[in-house]
Amino acid sequence: MSALAFELPQALEAREPPEARGLARDEVRLMVATRGDGAIAHARFRDLPRFLAPGDAVVVNVSATLPAALAARTPDGRALEVRFSTPAPQAPGPEWWVVELRAAGGGRYGEREQCLEVAGGGTLEIVAPFAALGRL
Numbered sequence: 001m002s003a004l005a006f007e008l009p010q011a012l013e014a015r016e017p018p019e020a021r022g023l024a025r026d027e028v029r030l031m032v033a034t035r036g037d038g039a040i041a042h043a044r045f046r047d048l049p050r051f052l053a054p055g056d057a058v059v060v061n062v063s064a065t066l067p068a069a070l071a072a073r074t075p076d077g078r079a080l081e082v083r084f085s086t087p088a089p090q091a092p093g094p095e096w097w098v099v100e101l102r103a104a105g106g107g108r109y110g111e112r113e114q115c116l117e118v119a120g121g122g123t124l125e126i127v128a129p130f131a132a133l134g135r136l
Contacts, residue, residue: 072116072124078103080116082124101126 014021018028026046033040041051052058068084081102088096116124 070118070124072101072118074116075114082116082118099124099126 014028018025026044028045030043030045030048031040032043032051043051048058070082070084072080072082074080083100083102085098085100087094088098114126116126118124
């Protein structure tokens with residue numbers, strides 16, 4: 001298994017902002033990886049200054065997420081959640097989106113090239129993987 005491939009337990013998945021969970025912004029979890037010795041430390045965001053030294057680079061992910069998810073079913077009846085990420089770049093029209101499929105229990109569901117049933121009688125066609133990132 002790749003060092004970047006892992007299963008995130010559903011209980012640890014942040015599904016809402018920290019304030020909605022009774023936490024301050026600086027109380028969110030922080031994982032610090034040290035390049036020199038490969039050490040991993042688990043802390044809180046408020047602890048960040050103690051891990052920084054002059055000249056260190058801090059990378060901040062400011063990518064937007066959409067509160068957009070649909071319940072769906074596979075042709076054999078399996079329940080899924082379709083999470084919409086962004087409009088697909090260089091797509092032939094505005095109806096093309098990058099999505100992530102989640103199975104019951106929160107695990108990723110990677111099947112592609114199939115039609116899913118969505119609420120209200122609609123269908124959603126999964127056509128191809130997107131940049132091999134686990135998104136479709």
